[in-house]
Amino acid sequence: MKIRPIEWQEGIVRILDQTQLPEWVVVEEFADWHGVAEAIRAMKVRGAPAIGIAAAYGIALAAHQFEGNNMNEFRVAMGEVFQEFARTRPTAVNLFWAIERMQQVVNTAATVAEARERLLQEAHCILQEDYEADVKLAQYGTLLLPPQARVMTICNTGALATGGIGTALGIIRMAYQQGRLAKAYVCETRPRLQGLRLTTWELLQEGIPFQLITDNMAGWLMAQGKVEAVVVGADRIAANGDTANKIGTYTLAVLAHHHRIPFYVAAPCSTIDLSTPNGKAIPVEHRDATEVTHIGSLRLAPQGTPVLNPAFDITPAELITAIITEEGVAQPPYTTSLRELCSKARLSSR
Numbered sequence: 170m171k172i173r174p175i176e177w178q179e180g181i182v183r184i185l186d187q188t189q190l191p192e193w194v195v196v197e198e199f200a201d202w203h204g205v206a207e208a209i210r211a212m213k214v215r216g217a218p219a220i221g222i223a224a225a226y227g228i229a230l231a232a233h234q235f236e237g238n239n240m241n242e243f244r245v246a247m248g249e250v251f252q253e254f255a256r257t258r259p260t261a262v263n264l265f266w267a268i269e270r271m272q273q274v275v276n277t278a279a280t281v282a283e284a285r286e287r288l289l290q291e292a293h294c295i296l297q298e299d300y301e302a303d304v305k306l307a308q309y310g311t312l313l314l315p316p317q318a319r320v321m322t323i324c325n326t327g328a329l330a331t332g333g334i335g336t337a338l339g340i341i342r343m344a345y346q347q348g349r350l351a352k353a354y355v356c357e358t359r360p361r362l363q364g365l366r367l368t369t370w371e372l373l374q375e376g377i378p379f380q381l382i383t384d385n386m387a388g389w390l391m392a393q394g395k396v397e398a399v400v401v402g403a404d405r406i407a408a409n410g411d412t413a414n415k416i417g418t419y420t421l422a423v424l425a426h427h428h429r430i431p432f433y434v435a436a437p438c439s440t441i442d443l444s445t446p447n448g449k450a451i452p453v454e455h456r457d458a459t460e461v462t463h464i465g466s467l468r469l470a471p472q473g474t475p476v477l478n479p480a481f482d483i484t485p486a487e488l489i490t491a492i493i494t495e496e497g498v499a500q501p502p503y504t505t506s507l508r509e510l511c512s513k514a515r516l517s518s519r
């Protein structure tokens with residue numbers, strides 16, 4: 170796996186700028202943590218697990234940049250860093266999960282030097298754990314697919330969005346390697362076109378068979394009997410199983426339900442938020458109107474067009490056939506099964 174969205178290199182955070190893909194493969198180097206926060210906000214790095222990893226390295230970079238040995242001053246400075254990262258993108262819970270892990274390190278370190286060292290180790294751990302989680306959840310997910318499956322997906326949930334092979338796209342990758350995948354249908358994913366620009370880019374590199382479709386073609390394909398499963402990622406899974414993911418996911422879930430096609434959510438346990446009771450309590454990010462009125466820098470809508478641009482929607486738990494994690498597959502009722510998987514995850518991370 171050669172795609173690395175985030176890397177640490179001797180006091181520098183390197184981020185593959187996903188806003189320039191697939192045309193340009195540009196790696197931006199950040200020696201200042203503010204740049205990493207801005208890269209998350211601008212979606213140069215995106216996808217829930219990758220956002221968490223980038224924030225962890227950004228925080229490690231901030232500690233690296235801190236001058237002096239005064240632990241009180243360090244804690245105050247790091248408090249501001251945590252707040253700044255927490256403000257970047259509100260929906261992906263992996264961001265807050267990673268910040269909390271980093272905060273624990275600052276709370277328990279005795280000296281600035283110790284905190285600096287341990288923060289970097291923690292960021293490496295978060296990356297490595299995500300890499301391992303992807304492989305395990307792909308193993309579970311692949312088993313759920315019928316032979317020669319045609320699988321529909323949305324957004325980009327691959328190596329660009331995680332620390333490993335991806336979540337939903339990791340399952341598609343592994344299913345292909347095991348000869349179980351006939352084809353992936355990739356929804357273009359308006360407005361930011363993560364499917365069209367990023368998922369296609371990843372699949373082409375590995376020769377995985379797929380077809381790109383516009384989002385409004387999904388129902389037609391399902392009605393033709395050409396889809397055996399829908400597999401999507403997640404930005405936050407509430408305690409009851411309601412799931413926030415890229416806008417358009419809910420539409421696919423409703424369509425899948427109507428056509429009796431299994432609808433799977435794939436995510437590491439770091440995306441499960443037991444403190445959020447249900448989908449109504451998940452904050453949905455609204456982004457700039459230009460993402461809708463423009464494609465790239467080209468304006469298509471008339472000037473002055475009023476726009477609504479929610480970046481995510483909520484799929485109710487009753488439309489989800491199963492939730493695939495690195496600790497196993499959660500089945501309804503999710504209130505119980507997700508809690509069990511999260512306890513297993515806590516035990517295995519000790």
Ligand code: MRU
Pocket residue numbers: 215216217218261323324325326327330331335336337363401402403404414415416480
């Ligand atoms: O706005 P994005 O591109 O960060 O949204 C990404 C998604 O919605 C993904 O499906 C989700 O984060 C899972 S990535 C493994």
